[in-house]
Amino acid sequence: MRTAIDFSPLYRSAVGFDRLVNLLDSAARTDATPGWPPYNIERIAGAEDAGDTYRIEIAVAGFRPEQLAIEVKENVLTVTGKKDGEDASRTFxxxxxxxxxxERRFQLADHIRVTEADLANGxxxxxxxxxxxxxxxxxxxxxxxADASAQVLQAAE
Known part of the structure; x- marks a missing residue:
């Protein structure tokens, strides 16, 4: 059984940390489908600016590019996949x-920019x-x- 965590004491004692408390609060809430679709978050090593480059990989097998949407708004990266209606001619x-x-959401740190998106092999x-x-x-x-300012004064005289 999960119990809700009360973050209100943090609001009373920490000024300017509203965003951090909101992140903790949203992480504590449960999702309807927390594990689907599966994903990886990777820090890219070997780049000239290692530690500053990341990659998110999401398993979207069966989705076509036109069924996927990526949006960044207010430091939230949202990836949405919309499947077409059921094909009645198929019997499973x-x-x-x-x-x-x-719909999968990722909270981005300040100054993180999405550079590319690629769909390959699901x-x-x-x-x-x-x-x-x-x-x-x-x-x-x-x-x-003090020596440098004294030299400037002597040169001006």
Whole structure:
């Protein structure tokens, strides 16, 4: 039996962490189909910017490209698969393939950009890259000393 976790104490004591608490809250909730479709999340090693490149692979066997949609909105990557109606002319003796529509959501960190999407051999691969803006990158600050300012004063006299 799963019990709900109450995150309200975090809202009262942590200022500016609303997004983090919302992420924890959404992760604690159960999904109707938590394991379907199966997927992998991979950090790409060997790239020149290793650690900044990721790939999500989703098993979408039986889906055509026109039945799949990928959308990014407010740091949420949503992958949707819509199956066409049932084909009444087909009679199954055993039906083991899950041919149902789905919606899978992934919460993205700030500055993660979707770079590509590829469908091959029943796997939908979505490339992601962390692109930190120049304004957010660390900067080196020159340190002035008292000797340097004294030299400037002497040169001005």
């Amino acid at each position: 003796l055993h039906r083991g393939l899950a041919e149902r529509s789905f 796997l939908l691969s979505i490339g992601l890259k962390l692109e930190v803006p120049e304004a957010k990158k660390a900067k080196q600050i020159a340190i002035k000393t």
